[in-house]
Amino acid sequence: MSTNRPLLVRGGTVVPMTSPGATFAADVLIRDGRIAAVGQGLPTDGADLLDATDALVLPGFVQAHVHVVQSLARHRAEGLPLLAWLAERIWPYEAALEPHEVAAAARLGVAELLAGGTTAALDMGTTHGQDAVFLAASELGIRLTSGKCHMDTGERVPTRLLEDPDASLSEAETLGARWHGACGGRLRYAVAPRFVLSCSDELLQGAAALARRHGYLLHTHASENPDETRVVREATGVGNVAALARFDIAGPDTVLAHCVHLDESEFGLLARQRTGVAHCPGANLKLASGIADLPRMLADGVRVGLGADGPPCNNRLSVFHEMALAGTLHNLARGAGAVDPWSVLEMATWRGAELLGLDQVGRLLPEWKADLVVLGCAAWAMEPAGDPAAMVVYGGGVEAVRHVVVDGRTVVVDGALTTADGMAIRREARAAATTLTRRLGWS
Numbered sequence: 032m033s034t035n036r037p038l039l040v041r042g043g044t045v046v047p048m049t050s051p052g053a054t055f056a057a058d059v060l061i062r063d064g065r066i067a068a069v070g071q072g073l074p075t076d077g078a079d080l081l082d083a084t085d086a087l088v089l090p091g092f093v094q095a096h097v098h099v100v101q102s103l104a105r106h107r108a109e110g111l112p113l114l115a116w117l118a119e120r121i122w123p124y125e126a127a128l129e130p131h132e133v134a135a136a137a138r139l140g141v142a143e144l145l146a147g148g149t150t151a152a153l154d155m156g157t158t159h160g161q162d163a164v165f166l167a168a169s170e171l172g173i174r175l176t177s178g179k180c181h182m183d184t185g186e187r188v189p190t191r192l193l194e195d196p197d198a199s200l201s202e203a204e205t206l207g208a209r210w211h212g213a214c215g216g217r218l219r220y221a222v223a224p225r226f227v228l229s230c231s232d233e234l235l236q237g238a239a240a241l242a243r244r245h246g247y248l249l250h251t252h253a254s255e256n257p258d259e260t261r262v263v264r265e266a267t268g269v270g271n272v273a274a275l276a277r278f279d280i281a282g283p284d285t286v287l288a289h290c291v292h293l294d295e296s297e298f299g300l301l302a303r304q305r306t307g308v309a310h311c312p313g314a315n316l317k318l319a320s321g322i323a324d325l326p327r328m329l330a331d332g333v334r335v336g337l338g339a340d341g342p343p344c345n346n347r348l349s350v351f352h353e354m355a356l357a358g359t360l361h362n363l364a365r366g367a368g369a370v371d372p373w374s375v376l377e378m379a380t381w382r383g384a385e386l387l388g389l390d391q392v393g394r395l396l397p398e399w400k401a402d403l404v405v406l407g408c409a410a411w412a413m414e415p416a417g418d419p420a421a422m423v424v425y426g427g428g429v430e431a432v433r434h435v436v437v438d439g440r441t442v443v444v445d446g447a448l449t450t451a452d453g454m455a456i457r458r459e460a461r462a463a464a465t466t467l468t469r470r471l472g473w474s
């Protein structure tokens with residue numbers, strides 16, 4: 032949705048993400064959801080104004096892997112590695128979710144993403160209640176690609192999450208018909224089998240076929256944890272990336288979250304097939320999963336974006352947290368400057384948008400979609416001004432987010448959500464989490 036009145040983002044330093052280091056003082060004029068002009072002293076006639084004085088103006092951030100439906104389990108799933116975390120906390124939680132709780136979780140997650148400057152995300156839902164995720168995105172104004180999660184096998188999985196593969200994929204097809212392209216193309220559908228260990232061969236094959244039939248993205252997890260990777264290797268004889276590729280879950284329309292434990296050949300496979308990888312360092316540290324070899328992936332030409340993953344494994348959906356980690360963590364193995372901050376910013380903007388298959392998103396250029404974030408340099412750690420990428424990646428934080436525009440619609444002004452009552456969302460989430468965790472016997 033875009034407003035009819037033009038919008039002028041005035042007086043900022045524009046970081047258009049057209050090339051590393053490019054910055055200039057300029058206004059950004061937005062009309063009908065698109066960037067109409069970028070330049071100095073643009074006329075204000077009839078335009079709504081957003082003040083960008085003493086601020087950086089960047090393309091909105093893109094996250095390539097999140098789970099907003101997990102928001103109510105945040106701060107209640109601590110100290111566990113992946114497979115135990117799933118079996119003891121996340122799957123029982125997801126199995127217990129009622130539709131109104133999916134809605135409360137999704138609204139909290141989407142509000143947090145927007146208030147933190149993330150304007151587009153690739154999200155994995157749960158087995159049931161996916162409409163509520165799209166409704167939250169529709170109302171709050173994020174550019175969201177999401178899909179229900181598919182599971183039909185696996186150990187310690189509650190029966191409510193296990194579905195007949197045909198019925199499960201048929202529901203996805205119905206959801207895709209309802210939501211793919213909705214809100215003027217802002218909402219898109221992704222087919223989302225959870226991971227190899229949750230899916231029969233039939234389900235993986237069907238998921239790929241469904242995605243290709245309709246032009247949906249494919250989204251799954253791969254090689255996150257050593258135990259998961261070992262079990263997949265024992266079952267299939269190859270690593271996750273190669274196992275998924277056997278089912279055609281590979282290629283430019285596929286995003287694999289994590290890819291921490293790859294064998295030598297899988298780096299080449301990812302690069303050759305142009306499969307997207309969502310690097311999630313925050314979640315990988317929290318669950319002790321390991322450290323993905325991001326420098327190697329970038330050197331090999333693998334397409335990589337960033338993601339916070341789920342609120343219970345991070346515990347925040349802050350792109351700034353992921354950027355700071357991506358820009359520092361790899362120095363341990365590769366030395367200082369292993370991944371420079373401009374490369375990190377690219378992953379968090381246009382490279383992430385490319386992973387999601389979003390057209391004309393991720394750069395501030397005339398005719399491109401008007402998704403942008405204004406970062407106030409009044410945030411303490413962003414002073415004094417220096418290299419803009421270092422300011423954002425190392426010194427930035429959600430407290431720096433002044434204004435956010437998605438698809439030409441202003442969704443955050445002066446740090447506050449404009450599309451919904453932020454306090455009401457928080458109260459709703461608290462109440463829902465209290466009753467849900469009581470039902471689960473967690474409190």
Ligand SMILES: [Zn+2]
Nearest residue numbers: 252288340341
């Ligand atoms: Zn995940």
